[in-house]
Amino acid sequence: MGKKISGNRVTADDVARVAGVSRSLVSRTFTKGASVSEKRRKLVLEAARKLGYEPNIAARVLAGKASNVVGILIGPLLNPFLADLLDKLSDRLRDEGFLPTLFKVSTEGDAKSILPFISQYNMVSTIVMGISPSARVSRMFASQSEMPIVLNLGVLRDVEAAIVTTDHFSGGMLAAQALLDRGAERPALVTREVETGIYEERAAGFRHVLDQAGVACTQLVVAEGSYEAGHAATLTLMDGAHGPDAVFFGNDMMALGGMDALRRDLGLAVPDDVAVVGYDDIPGAALGAYRISTIRQPVDKLAAKAVSVIVDFETTGAADLTTSLISPEFISRETT
Amino acid sequence: MGKKISGNRVTADDVARVAGVSRSLVSRTFTKGASVSEKRRKLVLEAARKLGYEPNIAARVLAGKASNVVGILIGPLLNPFLADLLDKLSDRLRDEGFLPTLFKVSTEGDAKSILPFISQYNMVSTIVMGISPSARVSRMFASQSEMPIVLNLGVLRDVEAAIVTTDHFSGGMLAAQALLDRGAERPALVTREVETGIYEERAAGFRHVLDQAGVACTQLVVAEGSYEAGHAATLTLMDGAHGPDAVFFGNDMMALGGMDALRRDLGLAVPDDVAVVGYDDIPGAALGAYRISTIRQPVDKLAAKAVSVIVDFETTGAADLTTSLISPEFISRETT
């Protein structure tokens, strides 16, 4: 009661005094693998609760332990899918008591300049997502963190990190199958450059199914996954006598651009003249004027899995550098 | 050279040794308003650069100074406008050496549970954005931070914080004027509940211009600013003999839903039967199948202003609790 409490902040000392034990016993009570008698443990926990004690994180970091900060390296939030994933991820992290801290990475140079921060904060984990070139940047950060997680960047085999990703190869397969089921004879593929691994995986899965079926496929590689890129690519693709009768776009943003090119610029009917499948299932794909069939990524599962990896790491103390593949789902709408 | 450096990390002690001064002089060199002779300052800076020294933030926080962490309280990133603003904001923060840390706030309860963290980290500033009820939550956090910033939540007069916001009242005026210019005679307004201040401001500006012109206005208040809400509201609005000939939607998401209701469900022509104006200028509004005229929010300016407030606070040491109003812009497309 009348005890002096420094700066209105409750410290382990305060708790020790109230519980009638030493300060180090309080510390041990809040440490994972420490040995404390059940009796005193209760005593300490009770006192802590009463005083509203929470271990000071700055002090804990200074003393050499990891903070509860989870660094998130992320690219531009322009793609709604990425924004959605970030949204879910930060929810899950918060549920587990972690603090998501954002590092926007636009260029590879950005990434380098962030490195010092990572070590300063002694983060529990670092999550890399939505960046490109994915492999290079991932590798760079994997070596800096104790529990690095590469989220939805595809299967990066030469990166020392826990890989959590949608199974983009099978996503591409789903897209091909949907088009084939509709009777597509001259399918085309609009994808991004190889450095963006996930797009390459989608494309590979797509081509795989087509190969099996003995169907040839036109391919167009674009630099960006934007509306404009999809629009321009489609115009190029259809420029000629015998254009494709089905197009798989590497993501929904491009599919939106493609749809506008097809219907508005070219005056074609979808899906009658050309069928379309996108990827991600962003809100825009469901819009009444588009209703694009697409491959939905399991955002919730991706976020949940990533966080569970961190929780496991905290409890076991060992980094499990496994690859988790999460299955996407075909959403049938009006373009197939 | 052969000096022992603890844990491979460069400390102020190391710098002091190399520069041939005391540790506290090093500290002062890196403190804003401290007095150090020019000669030794150079010496210290040189040594620091050579060793690659960066002050340890955990230690600095523990010693009672503010960290470089800027807390961002934010609601669901579902609205692309919010994602865009966050994107730009984190860029600007990083440019100034701040560390954006995300606190997702979904419910008012969330907000309370976050309070302890805020004080733990001794953040330079806390930015509140994209939440509702805006006034209550803002007030709650304003009292917790030394330099609270309320970003784009409208003009909150009873909150002790720096207010940076789009001038939503004049945004609403622009919308009304655009509709009037097109000859609208029976305008309607779809807006959100009063607790979301910005929507109320937009609505007020809209009504103001209409009042001046002596034009009556139907109004419909919805609970959410979603596509579905806009869709449903429009159906309700048009249900009757003498429906509106122009609709202003409180945001673009709702406008998209409204467009689909108008054209697809009701078979009406836009803008010939009904003109439409949205708000925000999200990417979806520019989509070929919609091309919605809208009020564009100055995202870049909002982000830049918020960060400059923090920088000013750091240099002057005094919190400038001013309100900054940034003007929106009417983007004319094919729905007016």
Next chain:
DNA sequence: CTGTTAGCGCGTTCAC
């Protein structure tokens, strides 16, 4: 203007 001294709150040996 400068160096010395004393904490900030916590984790961690070490004796007991």
Next chain:
DNA sequence: GTGAACGCGCTAACAG
């Protein structure tokens, strides 16, 4: 199983 003592890296108050 427990408590006393030390150190993490830095800032602040005090002498000089």
